[in-house]
Amino acid sequence: xxxxxxxxxxxxxxxxxPCPEHxxxxxHGRSPWRDRESQRWFRRALLLRSDGSCxxxxxxxxxxxxxxxxxxxxxxxxxLLCGACHMAVDNMARH
Numbered sequence: 175x176x177x178x179x180x181x182x183x184x185x186x187x188x189x190x191x192p193c194p195e196h197x198x199x200x201x202h203g204r205s206p207w208r209d210r211e212s213q214r215w216f217r218r219a220l221l222l223r224s225d226g227s228c229x230x231x232x233x234x235x236x237x238x239x240x241x242x243x244x245x246x247x248x249x250x251x252x253x254l255l256c257g258a259c260h261m262a263v264d265n266m267a268r269h
Contacts, residue, residue: 212247216240219249229253230263239267 217240227234244251
């Protein structure tokens with residue numbers, strides 16, 4: 175369907191998809207527009223602090239995720255977690 179414009183599925187709305195007014199909320203209250211540069215800086219700071227290992231179980235050599243315990247980009251507000259630990263502490267974790 176490349177090259178063809180699609181419209182919102184709500185009858186009477188002529189906006190192109192995704193329509194911000196009628197789109198389902200998949201953000202679960204989180205902002206869909208995150209600051210990528212701040213995310214990169216936060217993750218790098220956590221990697222340096224934890225020396226590349228999970229802050230919960232100590233695993234290294236696995237994919238690690240930057241987890242926010244509190245809102246904000248201060249590294250003291252987060253920890254670096256492996257996938258299993260990330261799912262254990264955050265039931266809404268995205269991988």
